[in-house]
Amino acid sequence: xxxxxxxxxxxxxxxxxxxxxxxxxxxxxxxxxxxxxxxxxxxxxxxxxxxxxxxxxxxxxxxxxxxxxxxxxxxxxxxxxxxxxxxxxxxxxxxxxxxxxxxxxxxxxxxxxxxxxxxxxxxxxxxxxxxxxxxxxxxxxxxxxxxxxxxxxxxxxxxxxxxxxxxxx
Numbered sequence: 001x002x003x004x005x006x007x008x009x010x011x012x013x014x015x016x017x018x019x020x021x022x023x024x025x026x027x028x029x030x031x032x033x034x035x036x037x038x039x040x041x042x043x044x045x046x047x048x049x050x051x052x053x054x055x056x057x058x059x060x061x062x063x064x065x066x067x068x069x070x071x072x073x074x075x076x077x078x079x080x081x082x083x084x085x086x087x088x089x090x091x092x093x094x095x096x097x098x099x100x101x102x103x104x105x106x107x108x109x110x111x112x113x114x115x116x117x118x119x120x121x122x123x124x125x126x127x128x129x130x131x132x133x134x135x136x137x138x139x140x141x142x143x144x145x146x147x148x149x150x151x152x153x154x155x156x157x158x159x160x161x162x163x164x165x166x167x168x169x
Contacts, residue, residue: 004045005060006033013052014045019059026052083162085115088138090130097134101141108146108165117160131159139163 009029016024016032019041029043036043036057044063047054084107086100104114116138118131135152142163149162 003060004048005042006036009033009043009045009053009055011045011053014055015050015052017046017054017056019057029055079111081112083113083115085117087117087119088134089119089121090124090127090134092134097138101138104138104163105142105145108142108163111165113149113165114146114163115160116163117158120157120159125157128154128159135159135161 009032011029013026014029014032015026016035018024019039024035032055033043039057041057042060043055044058044060045053045055084104086104086107088097088100092100104116107114116135118134120128120131124131132152139146139148139161145166146163147166149164152159152161
């Protein structure tokens with residue numbers, strides 16, 4: 001949002017607020033501009049839709065700097081949730097399964113969602129129940145850190161499910 005400052009303010013009357021936040025009353029914009037010049041501050045329109053518009057005496061450069069600093073701080077504290085994928089085949093061995101499980105738990109602890117996929121090749125399509133059991137077992141092993149968003153679902157030659165991290169206390 002851009003503010004109107006100093007000479008850009010064309011209203012006949014404005015409600016003026018001092019730099020310390022106290023009401024100085026309703027006056028012409030020329031008089032408000034004079035007061036701003038006396039105090040060596042800028043006249044900034046902060047509420048253009050009010051009747052009459054509300055203007056405040058402030059150091060506009062400092063105000064913009066602090067606003068940018070606050071936005072930067074807010075941006076730093078937010079976390080974008082990504083979807084990480086773990087792929088397996090129905091004939092996966094215990095050791096490999098445990099490695100995939102540890103990776104998924106690491107992704108979940110970082111706050112990301114995990115898509116677990118089992119890929120069926122050739123005759124494996126006749127035994128999709130093995131893949132379903134594998135996915136349900138995977139979800140059960142992750143149960144203390146994650147919840148299952150979607151049940152295992154077969155889409156073409158891939159069966160997949162989604163896990164998301166449980167809300168931390």
